[in-house]
Amino acid sequence: MTATVPATGRQFDLGPLSQIPAGEGRAFAVDGQQVAVFHLRTGKVHAVSAVCPHKGGPLADGQIDGAVVVCPLHLNAFELATGCSRNGLPSLRSYPVEITDSGDVVVTV
Amino acid sequence: MTGTVPDVVLDDEDFETRRRLVVIGNGMAGARAVEEILQRGGAEQFTVTMFGDEPYGNYNRIMLSHVLSGEETDADIFLNSIAWYEENDITLHAGVRATRVDRFSKIVYAQSTVDGTTYESPYDVLIIATGSRSFMPSIEGLRMDDGSLKPGVFAFRTIDDTRGMVEYAEHDDHRRAVVIGGGLLGLEAARGLQAYGLQVDVVHAGSHLMNAQIGPAGGDILRKSVEELGIEVHLKARTTAIMGDEKVQGVYLLDHPLLECDMVVVAAGIRPNIDLAVTSGFTVERAIVVDDQMRTVDDPDVYAVGECVQHRGEVYGLVQPLWEQAAVLADHLTGTDPTAAYHGSRTATKLKVAGVDVAAMGVQGPERDTDEVIVFSEPKRGVYKSLIIRDEKLIGATMLGDTSKVAFLIQAFDQGLPLPEERLEMLFNLGTPAEEVGIAELADDAQVCNCNGVSKGALVACVESGVKSVAGVMEKTRAGKGCGSCKNMVCQVVEWAAGGAVQEDPSANWYVPGIPMDKPELMKAILDQQLRSVSSVFAALAPEGAEDAKSKMGLASLLKMMWADDYIDEKDAKFINDRVHANIQKDGTFSVVPQMKGGVTTPDQLRRIADVADKYDVKLVKVTGGQRIDLLGIRKEDLPKVWADLDMPSGYAYGKSFRTVKTCVGQEFCRFGTGDSTQLGIDLESRYQGLESPAKMKLAVSGCPRNCAESLVKDVGIVAIEGGRWEIYIGGAAGAHIRKGDLLATVDDPETANLLTGRFMQYYRENAKWLERTYAFVPRVGLDFLREVIVEDSLGIAADLDARMQQAVDAYKDPWKEGAAPATPGQFRTSLPLEVLPKVGVRA
Numbered sequence: 001m002t003a004t005v006p007a008t009g010r011q012f013d014l015g016p017l018s019q020i021p022a023g024e025g026r027a028f029a030v031d032g033q034q035v036a037v038f039h040l041r042t043g044k045v046h047a048v049s050a051v052c053p054h055k056g057g058p059l060a061d062g063q064i065d066g067a068v069v070v071c072p073l074h075l076n077a078f079e080l081a082t083g084c085s086r087n088g089l090p091s092l093r094s095y096p097v098e099i100t101d102s103g104d105v106v107v108t109v
Numbered sequence: 110m111t112g113t114v115p116d117v118v119l120d121d122e123d124f125e126t127r128r129r130l131v132v133i134g135n136g137m138a139g140a141r142a143v144e145e146i147l148q149r150g151g152a153e154q155f156t157v158t159m160f161g162d163e164p165y166g167n168y169n170r171i172m173l174s175h176v177l178s179g180e181e182t183d184a185d186i187f188l189n190s191i192a193w194y195e196e197n198d199i200t201l202h203a204g205v206r207a208t209r210v211d212r213f214s215k216i217v218y219a220q221s222t223v224d225g226t227t228y229e230s231p232y233d234v235l236i237i238a239t240g241s242r243s244f245m246p247s248i249e250g251l252r253m254d255d256g257s258l259k260p261g262v263f264a265f266r267t268i269d270d271t272r273g274m275v276e277y278a279e280h281d282d283h284r285r286a287v288v289i290g291g292g293l294l295g296l297e298a299a300r301g302l303q304a305y306g307l308q309v310d311v312v313h314a315g316s317h318l319m320n321a322q323i324g325p326a327g328g329d330i331l332r333k334s335v336e337e338l339g340i341e342v343h344l345k346a347r348t349t350a351i352m353g354d355e356k357v358q359g360v361y362l363l364d365h366p367l368l369e370c371d372m373v374v375v376a377a378g379i380r381p382n383i384d385l386a387v388t389s390g391f392t393v394e395r396a397i398v399v400d401d402q403m404r405t406v407d408d409p410d411v412y413a414v415g416e417c418v419q420h421r422g423e424v425y426g427l428v429q430p431l432w433e434q435a436a437v438l439a440d441h442l443t444g445t446d447p448t449a450a451y452h453g454s455r456t457a458t459k460l461k462v463a464g465v466d467v468a469a470m471g472v473q474g475p476e477r478d479t480d481e482v483i484v485f486s487e488p489k490r491g492v493y494k495s496l497i498i499r500d501e502k503l504i505g506a507t508m509l510g511d512t513s514k515v516a517f518l519i520q521a522f523d524q525g526l527p528l529p530e531e532r533l534e535m536l537f538n539l540g541t542p543a544e545e546v547g548i549a550e551l552a553d554d555a556q557v558c559n560c561n562g563v564s565k566g567a568l569v570a571c572v573e574s575g576v577k578s579v580a581g582v583m584e585k586t587r588a589g590k591g592c593g594s595c596k597n598m599v600c601q602v603v604e605w606a607a608g609g610a611v612q613e614d615p616s617a618n619w620y621v622p623g624i625p626m627d628k629p630e631l632m633k634a635i636l637d638q639q640l641r642s643v644s645s646v647f648a649a650l651a652p653e654g655a656e657d658a659k660s661k662m663g664l665a666s667l668l669k670m671m672w673a674d675d676y677i678d679e680k681d682a683k684f685i686n687d688r689v690h691a692n693i694q695k696d697g698t699f700s701v702v703p704q705m706k707g708g709v710t711t712p713d714q715l716r717r718i719a720d721v722a723d724k725y726d727v728k729l730v731k732v733t734g735g736q737r738i739d740l741l742g743i744r745k746e747d748l749p750k751v752w753a754d755l756d757m758p759s760g761y762a763y764g765k766s767f768r769t770v771k772t773c774v775g776q777e778f779c780r781f782g783t784g785d786s787t788q789l790g791i792d793l794e795s796r797y798q799g800l801e802s803p804a805k806m807k808l809a810v811s812g813c814p815r816n817c818a819e820s821l822v823k824d825v826g827i828v829a830i831e832g833g834r835w836e837i838y839i840g841g842a843a844g845a846h847i848r849k850g851d852l853l854a855t856v857d858d859p860e861t862a863n864l865l866t867g868r869f870m871q872y873y874r875e876n877a878k879w880l881e882r883t884y885a886f887v888p889r890v891g892l893d894f895l896r897e898v899i900v901e902d903s904l905g906i907a908a909d910l911d912a913r914m915q916q917a918v919d920a921y922k923d924p925w926k927e928g929a930a931p932a933t934p935g936q937f938r939t940s941l942p943l944e945v946l947p948k949v950g951v952r953a
Contacts, residue, residue, distance in 0.1 A: 018934065019934050019935055020934070020935070021680060021681065021933040021934060021935075022681065023644075023679065023680070023681025023682070024680065024681045024933070025940075026935050026938060026940070027938075027939065027940040027941070034941075036940070041644060041656070041681070050940065050941075051941070055695065056696075056697075056941075057697065058693075058697040058939075058940035058941040059940070060940035061685040061688075061693065061697070061940045062658075062685070063658040063659075063661050063662070063681070063683075063684065063685075064656075064658055064681070065623075065655065065656035065657050065658040065661075066655055066656050068658055069658070070658045070659060072684065072685045072693050073693070073695065075659070077658070077659075087587070088587050
């Protein structure tokens with residue numbers, strides 16, 4: 001199965017990690033795509049597509065733990081690391097993401 | 110734009126080694142056939158092109174009656190969105206009608222129904238799945254001069270038909286509808302139209318309703334059930350003409366005076382769409398004739414599937430044969446099973462028609478002298494059951510009003526299972542053994558959950574893999590997670606498969622799923638270890654210190670209740686509503702409900718609310734059931750500005766918390782009022798505003814026993830009675846559950862009423878399970894016990910409860926003040942494509 005939007009492998013700097021409080025997520029428009037970036041309390045960062053495939057819920061508003069984000073609308077859970085659904089829904093797209101030495105979040109789309 | 114668009118670009122063709130599969134029809138049959146083919150690895154063998162004359166992806170036509178009745182939105186019923194076609198590399202021409210097949214040059218000709226663009230699509234293999242259309246009988250006045258349906262006349266077949274009906278039915282001046290046809294679809298249409306406040310008549314030519322599926326005796330009982338719903342039924346009635354020049358004004362029936370109406374829905378059956386096949390020279394009798402591989406008898410490269418097909422003389426109008434045909438076709442086309450053959454379907458239907466459970470299969474009545482007939486009829490309850498048995502095999506059954514035994518009957522009918530000697534066991538559950546026999550004899554591939562397509566075999570396999578709790582099996586297989594009507598059967602299968610060793614879910618008593626402790630244990634651990642933040646609770650008490658997203662909200666609420674001002678507020682522990690102090694809506698916007706104590710407001714507040722509604726483009730201003738004003742459709746980023754402009758405190762319409770106090774006018778103005786209910790309502794709301802609790806708390810105060818504020822169905826409801834006294838009721842509800850509150854106490858003054866209200870709420874806060882409303886808590890704990898503790902202070906804890914409640918009251922802060930200085934970076938930043946998100950540029 002091919003993804004709707006092909007990966008370009010381009011990197012985008014979203015700015016400093018400090019704009020995402022620990023334990024929360026924020027949404028960004030990256031190269032025309034909606035990306036939700038989550039900042040775990042452990043310091044880890046994950047990025048997945050920002051729109052729930054079930055009914056379009058805003059995933060960046062969801063609650064997270066070490067493994068999943070829970071959509072605020074109907075509580076469907078998706079794995080942060082892979083984008084896989086825990087409830088049999090289509091997967092989210094997952095994006096490679098890293099923190100630079102200067103503390104910026106860089107996502108690869 | 111017109112012109113011929115070649116479908117396949119030449120240079121693609123040079124490299125393409127796969128065969129070209131073209132499918133005419135994007136309905137349930139065409140799309141299912143393609144799904145089955147792809148499932149069998151068909152993408153490696155075929156490029157797929159589909160034509161559908163409706164300009165959409167593929168939807169579940171069966172659910173259109175739910176869309177009409179408003180139970181589902183039209184977006185809910187799509188099976189495959191446009192994106193699915195893209196992902197699977199299928200070229201979909203939606204809104205393009207195939208007009209002709211040239212069998213000799215192997216080309217499909219098609220034309221856009223939107224702009225007339227023409228298409229030519231060459232094929233190696235062709236599937237015709239053109240389905241059916243509504244049969245429109247020739248009735249005078251049905252059509253206008255130009256051949257279009259008269260305004261107000263509708264067929265009931267497509268999503269556009271349904272949208273048209275909804276729009277028309279919603280007109281205020283449309284009051285009465287006539288449905289022509291008393292079959293399944295007609296009754297569904299009638300029931301659906303009632304939802305728009307229309308008086309509905311069903312006009313049926315047959316002598317009883319649903320005569321295609323059930324016999325006269327069952328039809329009679331069905332009619333009574335339908336009439337009880339307020340639908341008038343006219344049997345043996347022929348529509349002779351539809352009145353009205355510009356639009357529908359009424360219908361004439363034979364032997365009946367003019368039936369005035371504003372709307373006519375024609376549900377008089379369906380006819381296969383065969384025009385394309387006839388024009389293209391295929392053999393067509395009642396429908397397109399196919400063999401056991403679903404191949405047309407004229408051309409080995411052309412297949413047909415679904416309702417447009419005639420197989421061994423049968424034409425089907427149900428979904429199940431279509432699934433079976435699609436599977437055979439896919440087995441055959443992909444070579445997965447070259448011996449696959451379709452031998453016809455034994456159709457059994459089980460459905461809810463206009464709110465009445467109906468199941469029917471096989472013959473309606475006895476055909477031979479030796480046929481055994483078992484009938485049970487209870488017209489008063491709308492229950493009718495009949496069985497026809499021949500040579501110890503079930504050959505027909507009808508169940509009305511009670512379909513509890515239908516699973517076994519369908520299996521028995523379908524597979525010729527042995528029947529119990531005591532025939533009554535097939536009609537009723539006579540103790541447990543009969544039911545177990547039913548489940549045991551259910552075939553492995555029998556579908557138990559019809560929403561998510563889960564078979565008995567899949568459930569059994571899940572149990573055998575070690576999941577022994579019903580909830581666990583449901584979570585894993587998704588069985589019972591659709592409409593929920595099969596939950597009972599899922600339970601039975603799990604119990605049967607686990608051989609009585611069904612496990613209680615160990616987490617059932619835990620306060621939150623991520624910490625293995627019940628509430629008293631958890632509260633004690635929190636106090637002993639002085640845990641004041643959610644993250645510290647996880648670190649100290651969760652297995653391996655692991656956070657659990659679904660436990661956070663409950664823990665945050667519990668800690669705030671326990672520590673009041675000393676609670677360490679971590680935003681990420683809170684549900685989005687509590688993070689931004691507003692209620693998230695389905696589109697990601699929020700609703701804002703300012704506090705309006707006791708439902709009392711002022712012209713100045715109303716002016717401010719109106720100004721805010723204008724300024725922020727509020728989509729809906731709604732008066733709530735709790736006597737407040739709800740502003741819906743506020744964008745997240747606008748919340749702080751809205752609060753600043755309103756300059757009113759939060760009404761807490763979003764939290765698991767104290768919400769509002771509904772009041773009546775009370776003695777100040779009401780001539781019946783015996784107590785100042787409005788003032789007590791205001792006092793209660795001032796005192797307990799924003800209080801966290803395991804579930805929401807809605808209160809009311811009524812000024813006399815007429816009870817205009819509905820105090821008897823509130824978490825706490827107070828009623829003023831003659832003599833200046835006040836009754837306090839607890840544990841009432843009128844939402845998903847209905848329960849009349851229990852009288853806790855009758856007191857002499859409003860101050861005592863206020864005190865006992867607070868004491869009860871504090872006891873509830875400290876002892877209820879997470880999300881347990883008072884209507885469940887009060888009967889669980891027991892009214893007598895609560896009265897002893899709260900009114901008589903039998904445990905000697907009343908003073909402590911009052912003190913802890915006072916501490917919580919003192920810790921109140923209006924959360925909307927946070928708007929002026931957000932608590933975290935980006936607290937009010939949008940998370941949806943509603944507004945411009947922070948955009949980032951390309952990194953050099």
